Amino acid sequence: MYKALFHIPQVLNKYKCTSSENKFLLLLGYVIEAADIKLVILGWYCRLCVLMMPLKFRLRKTRNYNVLSRNVFVLSVVLIDKTTLECTLSSDSSGLDCLHNVCQRLGLQQPEFFGLRYMSKRPYPKLRWVELERPLKRQLDKYAQSPALTLAVMYYIHDVGLLQDDVTRSQYFLQVKYDVLEGRVRASFDQAVLLASYSLQAEFGDHQRERHTPEYLKDFKVFPAQVIKETEVSTLLEAVVWQYSSLKGLGQALAETYYILEAQRLSGYGQETFMARDEKGSEVYLGASLLGLGVNSASGDSQTFYK
Known part of the structure; x- marks a missing residue:
């Protein structure tokens, strides 16, 4: 010793x-x-x-789930209004379980019109729909860039009367509004002004001359980027203020409904676009909508529509 x-x-x-x-x-x-x-x-x-003791160990990075236990995890869902909520699910939960969780918390009673999307690891398509009947975590682990989902309208309609629930109608209206603002639904100057006036009526109620001036409204995104490029913003604002003031007395729920009805008349409404190749090997875009299937050349020179 x-x-x-x-x-x-x-x-x-x-x-x-x-x-x-x-x-x-x-x-x-x-x-x-x-x-x-x-x-x-x-x-x-x-x-x-x-x-x-002096050694430092580096652990391999894993998926960025907020794991509560071996069988329970938390993921983020971005809603249509761009806010976020978190869902606590089991590893065996299906996509439908997650969708119902979100809809229940929103008070949305018609989930059949909606779906969940994620950013794919693959270069195309970047946005993919969750397969609602399959286990959600397995899909995200295999295909998604990150464990995050987005709520969106999956099935568009032509009969606005099918939207019987106020929350469902409001969420549907928001989706159509973003489709217009982001250019997926194409609008002319007059159509953009009318849609913007309905949007303002739905958000603020009746026009107030002292408050809802062009100067005040210029900070709100109510026009598609393409229309702004083609027209002076001041001209657009003056036109929409006049149109907005003419809607006095129109209820906010009805303003949302009128917005949807007007958007249904526009090109691109309810359309989902996919890239493909024709028999010559040239790139084309397939637009699937309620009306049928449209085939557009990559240059936009030709278009064929199949009903």
Whole structure:
């Protein structure tokens, strides 16, 4: 035992043990080993702890789920109004379970018109729909860039009377509004002004001359980018203020309905576009909608429509 203790100062210098904790562990290891040959393994373990302390371990990155337990995880869902909520699900939950969770919390009683999308790892298409009947986590692990979903209208309608629930109608209106603003539904100057007036009536109620001036409304996004490029913003604002003031007395729910009805008349309403190639190998765009299937050349020079 005493012979082993003579080696302690040399070992402390060899392993550069400066902290009191490290010195204590190393000393304890030698004392245990010297006291009883049967405790050699324990002594070596103490010394190993000292040697491992300076090392830094890097763990492999995993999916960015907020994991509550082995079978429960939390993911984010971006709503149509761009706000976010979190859903707590089990690893066996289907996409439909998640959709019903979101709709229940929104008070949305007609989930059959909606779906969930995610950003795909693949270059095209970047946005993919969740297969509602399949386990959600498996789909996201295999195909998604990140464990995040977006709520969106999946099935567009031509009969606005099918939207019997106020929350469903409002969410549907928001989706159609963003379709217009982001250019998926194409509008002329007059159509854009009319839609903008319905949007303002739905958001603010009746026009107030002192408040809803062109200067005030210029900070609200109510016009498609393409229309803004083609027309002076001041001209658009003056036109929409006049149109908006003419809607006095129109209820906000009815303004949403009129917006949807007007958008249904426009090109691109309810259309989902996919890239493809024709028989010559040229790139074309397929537009699937309620009216049928449209085939557009990549240059936009030709269009064929199939009902």
